[in-house]
Amino acid sequence: MIFAVLLPLLIACFIPMISKIKDKVHTGIFVLFIPLFIFIYFIQYIGSDFSPVRQSYSWIPSLGINLNFYLDGLSLLFVLLISGIGTLVVLYSVYYLHKSERLGHFYVYLLIFMAAMLGVVLSDNIYVLYTFWELTSISSFLLIGYWHFNKKSRYGALKSMLITVFGGLSMFGGFILLSVITGTTSIQAMISQTDIILNSDYLPLILILILLGAFTKSAQFPFHIWLPDAMEAPTPVSAYLHSATMVKAGIFLVARFSPIFSSYEWFFITVSIFGIVTLCWASYMAVRQTDLKAILAYSTISQLGMIMAMLGFGTEIAVFAAVFHILNHATFKGSLFMVAGIVDHETGTRDIRKLGGLLTFMPMSATLALFGTFSMAGLPLPFLNGFYSKELFFDATLHLNEGALTITSFLIQIIPYLAVFGSIFTFVYSMYFLFGVFGGKEQIEKLPKKPHEAPIGMLISPIILVMGVILIGLFPNMVNGTFIAHAAEAVSGIEITKDISFWHGFMYPPLLMSLVVVGLGTVLVTTRKKWTGIYQYVPGKFSFNGVYDSMLRKLTSYSGKITDTYMTGSLRLYAAIILSVILIVTFSVMIATNGFYITFDNLAPITILELAVVLIMVVAAIATIFAKQKVSAILILGVVGYGLATLFVVYRAPDLALTQLVIETITVALFLLCFYHLPQLRPRNETRGFKTINAVIAISFGALMTLVGIASHSSNWFDSISEYFVETSYELGGGKNIVNVILVDMRGLDTLFEIAVLGIAALAIFSLIKLKKNKEAK
Known part of the structure; x- marks a missing residue:
């Protein structure tokens, strides 16, 4: 069954190349055989002796997310509709859409939507179903807005996206609650635990959240307003999405979960x-x-x-x-x-x-x-x-x-x-x-x-x-x-x-x-x-579209006003907001979880050399505040970094010391290059209250990070992984330097991506230098 989902996605990758020959052969001719093949394959399951078919493929087993597919009578009905109607729609589109249209875009969107719908009706894992569910919203957004030069098409696409994604997120919340209650992510396994779900205190909330997803997708009152505006899409899209497939996804959802909720009276009522x-x-x-x-x-x-x-x-x-x-x-x-x-x-x-x-x-x-x-x-x-x-x-x-x-x-x-x-x-x-x-x-x-x-x-x-x-x-x-x-x-x-x-x-x-x-x-x-x-008189001047438009305008207006209050262009304000939020959230979580547990057992003695280095770093950090010149501030700040490198030497970590020295040297050099082009530091006329707020945020954040660092050393929530590295680094990596083995072998992907980031940064710097030289040459 997985081939039915992946085949349209695979073919969609080649459509841009195939569409280049549309002057000779309409792109839809090539696409036609995909849904036709899927339809013919699944016809074999029609019969009086049909029994459900299961297939499972491991994906993220640690989170209970696997590609579990389940084909029963309900999913077979929808698969045949999706592929059968899809075949006829593609054939119809060959004659409806002229070759001058952006056929490559159209059929890529259509195949993505087809794969997403097949994934929805075949998935037995709630998280996989949700993934395909939202993919139907995205692909339908692209199909509805296919004629993007038309304002009505853009409006209809956006409306469908906002309403159906809102419902999808609500449905996702219901899925999470179901998974927590039942301890499984399989829909069929949840059905087997119907009694547990029906006796849960969260049952009304679960029902509301899942039905929101179903009602918004299937255009039920009062969420129906997106469907008429979606008619701005090309007719093949309307015939496919809005008669046989997408709008019936909500119907499918209710049908699939009916064995769980059908005996719940409020399900019948709602x-x-x-x-x-x-x-x-x-x-x-x-x-x-x-x-x-x-x-x-x-x-x-x-x-x-x-x-x-x-x-x-x-x-x-x-x-x-x-x-x-x-x-x-x-x-x-x-x-x-x-x-x-x-x-x-x-x-x-x-x-x-x-x-x-x-x-x-x-x-x-x-x-x-x-x-x-x-x-x-x-x-x-x-x-x-x-x-x-x-x-x-x-x-x-x-x-x-x-x-x-x-x-x-x-x-x-x-x-x-x-x-x-x-x-x-x-x-x-x-x-x-x-x-x-x-x-x-x-x-x-x-x-x-x-x-x-x-x-x-x-x-x-x-x-x-x-x-x-x-x-x-x-x-x-x-x-x-x-x-x-x-x-x-x-x-x-x-x-x-x-x-x-x-x-x-x-x-x-x-x-x-x-x-x-x-x-x-x-x-x-x-x-x-x-x-x-x-x-x-009925409905008269009242319009649900008017309610939607009014809500959207007010949401845009109010969100703009809220954003304007803090997006002032002041880097200091941005830093203050970020640090304040981190401070409040981290402090609250640490207090709630008793995270500030601190012990001084098993600590090495502190020598005069270490105290001297730390004292120099503290003095240098404070001195940057009172520096009058940019160059002096940067150089004094560099003392802090070099002091840290000295501590690495004292603690016998030469590789870390060398790394810190290189990074600190480059950082100071870059700071000097950048700040050379900025205006000189000028004294600011700041009120005492403003300075007090800055001091409180700075001191509180520094104290918090200090306490977090000490508490992390004192905590024993998890077993230390260091013993594993000591025991296996030579056996698995073949190296006696544990740090090198960790970086190259055990965390090789991390190192690879770190190198990739540095490479991208180097290319960016090179491009900027070359661009400047080209401008000077002109």
Whole structure:
């Protein structure tokens, strides 16, 4: 499984070279085979006798961070969606993106995102999952902002980044708490310790933190505002990220941790409320939009809300319906995004107010849109997969168990009505999209260019997706026992056997609910212009985007003011702040941990020579304060360094003494060179209070470091490593000089990087000298 994650990353390294020949062959042709290969490989796991597969690779075992991969029914569903839809999106992009675009950048970002999503759904280690989780945020930021010259693209990319990363960090906090409670970093091992987690005092906090990650990623209310602005990305990105993959990462997270939290009543309350509210609000707001991709964006939010609500219900039928709808939504929504891209590509606009009557110009696209929108609307037709999962959703709302809390009982009673309400507006925006683009009167004069049908290459991908809609609709049990049932079992933890059928009788309650949706939805569609004025009152002038923009402006303003208070350009102030913080934090920690334990046992006697050298160093250090000239201050300061070298000689450490002498000589020389170009020292008119503060900070910090040094010598918290070096330096390093063996062999990497730093510094100095000579020569 690790190859599926690493393969896209490996190929991404070669895309910049491959893209150089894009004038001859479109870069997407080379990329196409990567997701296709992954898709074909994982198809082998589909079957009625499928059992989970585990693979583990050591990474940082000391921290419990290993590349543990786990393939069960749920992760298999997402892997096939990521690779399958990814293949179709890459094929679509070959015809959508012109060769003049920055194709190298686009496909590098796309492959990174693909690898990140595969890592998310396959990872069994919480820290590895989090790593891939944040990589999806970074890569989606790059994809959304692909047309970076467009202000709206930059705005949408930044908004998605801020919101999803905020959720990701919250989720990470929940993961840490789970790891501390269970003593493991494996998700499956955590599931086996469900009782320990449910009995933990941190359970509410863990649930909140993890759900924040899921809700922000899956654009749940009120974090949904980033998704419509993300539609500024190229349509292939929208079809991939915002219909089948990234936005479903939050769905996956809730599904993966459902075996832990499903028996916790507040999980049902929280997830169900947010899911059903998201369904209703987004479907209601979708009818207000005029941009085709904005309509689809809000429709995606509403569909994600429906899936999230079903996962919150937690019943067998609800979990089965949720998993089934994940597959169905990817097929019809992916095709609709592609159709919207085709309309934009062939007409030059996505404004539905300028479109209409395109059926005669784009009959194939209209046909694809018809199947996609009818399936999304949940019309009771046997060849549409969307109806089956929508009917299962209605059935799930009618079979919620009674809860112990009053709010739960009320929620169980009101959820079916909210489900019908949200579904009515789902029907409305579906018909609004279809007939607003392909029906009605032609408005050719308003279009930037004359419409015509898209080339067959651009139609292949949506055709395949629509064929999926029809085939699943005609043969729903074809993907049930061999595919969907395994995914549902992975979520619920028990085997779910559910036969999917179209007809259950005319008086079947979910069918009656569907007929109510179609009936009332038809009335609203035909009278849309008469009631859309309600949007002037609800939401009216209120906008969650306005709240976000206001918060961002205030955050920027306040942070700027705070920064201006200490970023004054005064090096003395910076040093005072840094030393004060170190002083306070270190002193507090040392006091709290009894770190100032000091003993004078086993100390060597102090001789007159040592006292004399130390006294000279102290006098020299104090003398620098009263020096009037720069040169004298530097020379006096050098006495301190040379005094330290003398102490090394006294303590029989000639190698350290030589090192200190060399460093001190170079330092003094460099100081003299640098300070030669600075103005002379001048007396400063400083208040007594200012001088007192400086003295307090300096004396306190010096005293603290002295005490820390003495305390470190007195502490015996850990066994000394010196004996290990004495015993093994000759045996392992073959040298009698222990210091040399440590530097060259035992800490060879440290020494290597230290040499690299010195080499870089030398190159920088050489460059500056050469640059100055070149300027003087000119």
